[in-house]
Amino acid sequence: MSSPAPSYAAVLRAPHTGRVFGAALLGRLSYGMVPFAMMLAVQDATGSYPVAGTVLALFGLASVLLSPARAALVDRYGPRRALPPMAALYAGLLVLVAATTWRPGAPPLLTGALVVAAGACTPPLGPVMRTLWRRLLPDRELLRRAYSLDTVAEELLFVSGPLLVGLLLTVAGPTAGVAAGAGLVLTGTLALVSSPAAREADRTGPAAPGARPEGGGELRRVVLASATTGLALGALDLMVVAFAEERGRAGAAAWILAALSAGSAVGGLAHGAVAWSAPNRARLPLLAAGLGLALAGAGLAPNLPVLTAAVALAGLFVSPVVTTAYLIADETAAPRARTRAGAWVNTAFNAGSAGGTATIGLLVDRLPLPLCFALAAAPTLLSAASAARRLRESAGDEAPRTPTTGPDRPL
Known part of the structure; x- marks a missing residue:
């Protein structure tokens, strides 16, 4: 059976790709919303721009620098076992951040600790989706188009995320944006790990402990x-x-x-x-x-x-x-x-x-x-x-x- 002609339409028509990609984008939309909403929420609750900036920087550092370690857990245990606990912890901590910053007078140290803990648990949905693309699209040309589509979509999420937070601000406070981010990442992650592609990834067996990437x-x-x-x-x-x-x-x-x-x-x-x-x-x-x-x-x-x-x-x-x-x-x-x-x-x-x-x-x-x-x-x-x-x-x-x-x- 011949492969479909390589195009973006062929990428989205391949079996299971629409479901998996949609779930990943839904969860990753949280990453476009949460930093902006969190900065506004912390500033409102503490009345301090330096505290808000410091807290947001610590959130980013914890999220970025620990990303390879979290991805290694996915490689080790598979997405269905590794991602749900991360997503649940991340979403739960975001809800706690929203609750802590709901009103003025939030303790800066407690707020900072919750924010850093949330950043440390951020599920690596982007790297996981790119790994699943290879399973979904073994054809090299289709895979390249899928990666291009994924990169562009991810960038657009980071542009649209703050805009959605701005819309939420018209009807609720910035903590609503933090809480919405928690719901998005949990929903998207659970939808992703329930897909056939994620089940197939778990069946390939775990990586050896401490195994390093080749090349x-x-x-x-x-x-x-x-x-x-x-x-x-x-x-x-x-x-x-x-x-x-x-x-x-x-x-x-x-x-x-x-x-x-x-x-x-x-x-x-x-x-x-x-x-x-x-x-x-x-x-x-x-x-x-x-x-x-x-x-x-x-x-x-x-x-x-x-x-x-x-x-x-x-x-x-x-x-x-x-x-x-x-x-x-x-x-x-x-x-x-x-x-x-x-x-x-x-x-x-x-x-x-x-x-x-x-x-x-x-x-x-x-x-x-x-x-x-x-x-x-x-x-x-x-x-x-x-x-x-x-x-x-x-x-x-x-x-x-x-x-x-x-x-x-x-x-």
Whole structure:
């Protein structure tokens, strides 16, 4: 029986994909809503922006840095046994956070402890969904399109999540957004683990305790590429705000960043729709170099419209870089370590984003903005150049040698 023609429609028509993908998106919508709602709830309850910022940073650190450990539990025990306890703990702790911050006067230490505990239990629904895509779609071209669709959808969730919280604020307080996030993640997780794909994943048997992903060298390079991409985007957010404020149009920053998201969505869908002849490991440095060059060029924009166009151009490379990184991690990891490999890519991206924001925050008032843009682009360009060099060296090592005559080589 022939495989369906590779397209996004074929991805969604494959058996069980609609159910699994819908459940994963429902649960992951919580991750777009909770941070914003939590920041507002903590600020209202404590009356302190520093406390709210600190609590949100601790939540992010616990969620991001422990993601590979939680993914390892999924690899070890399977999604049906590992995910429900995480989701139940995460949802329960979010409900406690909502209850604690319902009225003014919440104790900062108690609130912070609950928030950090919730971050530590965040279910790795994104890495799990990317692992399940391979089971659902063994065809390589369909899998690439599925990863592109997944990356774009995830980005849109993080854009729409705060908007939904804003709608909730018109009828209830920010704690309603935290509570809604708890309901979404629990419902989505339970729907996902009840799917046939999750049952099949559990039947493959557990990974050996302490097993590590294979392809370590390639995986490290992919993680580095993901980290430098996150760094560039984390820095870009702040640089766009500074650029708009310099021109007395601070409100324009939101539209410029929306252009980045739009460009990323278009680039991700286009990247998935094209039948590439080059392998993923060859495309990644080219895509990363495109992102770095576009970002460096954006620093030379003379006005807001040109900056918007340049940022949208940079956005065209964002989803393709992230998608390709996930694909390479999936290809190089051992079968029972793929969830953790994907989690490392995700962790590197988020950690790089936080580091980029923090670093450029120290430099943006001290250096000219064009130089800040160039510095933010530099790690991505260096990472791309290093990956391209290793690719050339690898191709040289694998190239067949021309036989030569001599005393030790027969004709």
